[in-house]
Amino acid sequence: MIVSGSASQVLAAELAAELDEPLASVEYERFPDGEVMASAPGFEDDRAIVVGSTVSSDAHLELLQLQDAVREWGAEEVVTILPYMGYARQDQAFETGQPVSARAVARALSPGTDRVMTVNPHEEAVCDFFDVPAESVDGAGRLAEPLPDDLHDPVFLSPDSGAIDIAETVKTSYGTGTADYFEKVRHSSTEVELTPSDTDVSGRDVVVTDDIIATGSTMSGAVEILHEREASRVFVTCVHPMLAADAYTKLSRAGVETVYGTDTIERAVSEVSVAPKLADAL
């Protein structure tokens, strides 16, 4: 049975359809003191696939509760899917006294599950923080699907060298074009400095690809530079369309043509489902 956290209901339904497995009914409550309770009334199966992107602290709590509920009501095997793993970018203690938050949340989620799957974590190594087998699935392969068929001499560009694999994957799926990357230095959570490559983008369509759009600072900076360099249309696509705060407005003001993402984080731009990839990996 597929059991959905409140932030991943569309993806959980897609996954249930892909696997031809029942979708459990779920309830999400909030008490007057602020505490949450996620439950799966009527859950009845030997195997539970709990699906929940941990986009907030409440979403983390819900996932722990759903893991607990399905065990309580009979699941012998629990698979936990974190389509988007929150806190994964805090994968190191960067200054004295800081926690390794990705490790802390992975350890908290491990006792309630037999296996973990996630999608394009910022660093693959976060899978090692779980105390149970954990693997990552590549959701980038389908990002080319919603792109227009008529891209002109396209460049698939990652805003830093770390995301070049995603640019290569999208280029290969699209079937034509070149892959390239900018250099990026981050000065603060909302300030990034991008250095473009020598590639001539003038008159060409550009697709900027990344694992996540969080504040949109990286992507909007890239879009601005590409327009300064006289690119034709600039599209942006990512696996995790977090689009926090004013990210979408920043991208629009920078002159982006269209923003695309997957349903690891359910947003208006979630054009592509990672359900088939998850179903294959299960």
Ligand code: R5P
């Ligand atoms: C960092 O290296 C990631 O790949 C993303 O580029 C980054 O997290 C995006 O963050 P933001 O949208 O806040 O610039």
